Amino acid sequence: SELTQDPAVSVALGQTVRITCQGDSLRSYYATWYQQKPGQAPVLVIYGKNNRPSGIPDRFSGSSSEITASLTITGAQAEDEADYYCKSRDSSSFQWVFGGGTKLTVL
């Protein structure tokens, strides 16, 4: 199964942005969200229903409905400019899949 993300999204500094991820597997499993900056390994930002690892600012939040998972950044900062990937387990196999990624630009 596939996970579909918008390739690019922009947000004005301090505003709110929602990044979405769609796929049939999201009916069965929660999405996980990762942030990746150039030249760096991905960093976990949201997992489960809406859990943040320690060190991730509370402006990051997650939600899920039917086949759509969303990552919301409330009050985007310049340092949030990055690529964001969703990930979930495939609903019909013991495999995992990443979305294509969303490049977030903070204006």
Next chain:
Amino acid sequence: QVQLVQSGTEVKIPGASVKVSCKASGFIFSNHWMHWVRQAPGQGLEWMGIINPSGDTTSYAQRLQGRLTLTRDTSTNTVYMELRSLRSEDTATYYCARDESDQDSGGRQWWFFALWGRGTLVAVSS
């Protein structure tokens, strides 16, 4: 210190094989399944495969089946990724990641990678 330390850059010719290592420290290695993920230059993340704690169960991405083998050495807390019959399209940074999972009260599950290696660049070129 909790970390995954990967082996260094590899340069290979088409048709060769590569074996990348990922050594764990600072946590109980035998408690975790391990994943491998790769990223071609300028491209997105691609899940490659998973191996269980004892090393006797694996699952691979369909497009890599037949060329990919994951193994682990519990005595050295190391997991290995071997990719055979390399092609130019296999040029990528390869990451290992520690699996963690949980579920909510309704049984809906999630898996996450809170710990990643820093990546190993594998370049395939004639």
